[in-house]
Amino acid sequence: MTTDLTSLATEAYVFGFPLVFNLDQVQRYVTEGVGANPAAPFNSFSHARAMAGPADTFVTINNDTLYSMAQIDLSVGPVLLRVPDTEGRYYVLQFVDAWTNNFAYVGHRATGTQAGAFLLVPPGWSGDAPDDTSATIEFPTRIASIVGRWACAGDHDLASVAALQDETTLTTLDPHARPIGIPQPADSDSDALVFFDKLRLWSQAFPAPERDQQLQAGLTPLGINDADRSIPDVDEEIASALIAGYEHGRALIEKVLHSGGTSPEVNGWKLTFHAFDYNLDFFRTGALDDPRFKIGDPKMRIIERAAAAAGGLWGNHSYEAAYIMTYVDDQGEQLTGARRYTLHLDPTPPVGAFWSLTMYDVPNFFMVENPIDRYSIGDRTPGIVYEPDGSLTITISHDEPADPTARANWLPSPAGDFRPVLRMYEPAEAVLDRTYEVPSIIRV
Known part of the structure; x- marks a missing residue:
């Protein structure tokens, strides 16, 4: 039984890793910032004013563009995004949901470089968009990230990019609404148990796509789908399996990274x-x-x-x-x-x-x-x-x-x-x- 639970916990780790790792970084941007990107509250942009370097301890960050990051929490309702006319300059605003799905793009390739307005709405929203809205973008999950990148030719070009960044804005349509944010996990001395409690909380707050619901349901024996009991409170057998599965899952992802997975x-x-x-x-x-x-x-x-x-x-x-x-x-x-x-x-x-x-x-x-x-x-x-x-x-x-x-x-x-x-x-x-x-x- 323990072996089966460990195998299941390994599957749970691989399944849940993108959600947990991603939302950890979302929280990091909101509270601490990353390198050249200062911290910024939900539904506002954090603009880097210098190219990324060694101080930006973010996995595989690029050194080609200036970043404009925004963590969006649509518990406040619709948010209006406005972008400036970049006059042909390359830029992209990439939209990434809580499970790391890239679900929309605004920018040079996708929508052109003219000025525009985009209404960002929560899952299942219905209503009327402002008259000048270029498009309505429905989010798959309440929280998602906008990952903006601006082509920059070097130090002499920083001021021009900064002006475009400052013209890129987010406005909450309900000025009195306050974002709910990300639920906080239970405390534990075990990194593994904290990880799985994050998965428990966050997979319920930000449901996976429907096609993954059966896989999620299969994690029930581990307590992942329990709405009331935190993971650090599970019995010893399950806790041991989760700790072992955590290590096995990490090793598996590392192996796939170095092998390239299915990539030729x-x-x-x-x-x-x-x-x-x-x-x-x-x-x-x-x-x-x-x-x-x-x-x-x-x-x-x-x-x-x-x-x-x-x-x-x-x-x-x-x-x-x-x-x-x-x-x-x-x-x-x-x-x-x-x-x-x-x-x-x-x-x-x-x-x-x-x-x-x-x-x-x-x-x-x-x-x-x-x-x-x-x-x-x-x-x-x-x-x-x-x-x-x-x-x-x-x-x-x-x-x-x-x-x-x-x-x-x-x-x-x-x-x-x-x-x-x-x-x-x-x-x-x-x-x-x-x-x-x-x-x-x-x-x-």
Whole structure:
């Protein structure tokens, strides 16, 4: 019986990890802020005024754009979002529900760059939108995140982006309403039991999609669906199973992260074009209801969702921004700062917006301090040197290269193990259909 409960607890951990990890970060933004993004109450924006760096300890954060984050709690009723005319500048406001489903997009690709107003409404809402509303966006869960990214060309461009950020506003239609927020779990000395009590509380406050309700019902023997008894109060046998399942689940997600799950591998790169395709139910403004971007296997969908949250929380669908990553060199060995490497891009990635290669440590997937404060390199990096044929050779090493061209094209690495991520914003079809290939990272 204990073994069965442990297996069930492992399944519960993988099932619930995106919800718990995500809402922990939502609460972090509301109470503490993250790096360059200061704390901001529900239903208001937190704007980063500088590019992300090592101080921003958020998993796989990008160094391409300025972030504008908003945690939305529609217990207050509808909220009106207004966006400015960016005059062609790339930006995206990505909408992520409590279970990490990307369910809507506003911005360059999805709605254009003209000024607009969008009414954000809670599940099941009916009513009249203001006359100038461009669209009504119904949320799948009461709480969700807006993850905004603004293209920024560098320090000289910060003021222009800040002006656009300040014109991006949220207004609660009922000025007297106050958000309910996120229910707080019971106290416990066990991280595992606190995790599962969060899952118990939050899965009831923010119900999973209907297709997942049967899976949720199967967790009843663990006390997950109990509305009245907290997890730290369960009997000893269940508590032991939950603690064991917590550890097994963590190990499973870590294994999937490093194996790439169902993502194919080409030249050592994990093509995670479909890592965020677990949303099968909610397609609002700008989100594509397209079979190409849906994970069909129900078990793999749950596992991929957990791995995506752990390795790249709030990542976009690949039609908005395609991500690929690698841990290994051309000889199949872990990338490490003890060695020097090159990446020859011929041609450079075909994109409708821009591309970048960003450096992260392992296993945290954070940026790491380096002597030139360069955390990514791409088509907007000042001073990079292309080959006469238009190709580009990037040098990756911990120690600074002596050659001037290699120095101009240098992406510094940590001293230890690392994992670079290549981002392609508004990728061309050649990226998505894999006719464009990124070569292996070559050990020098």
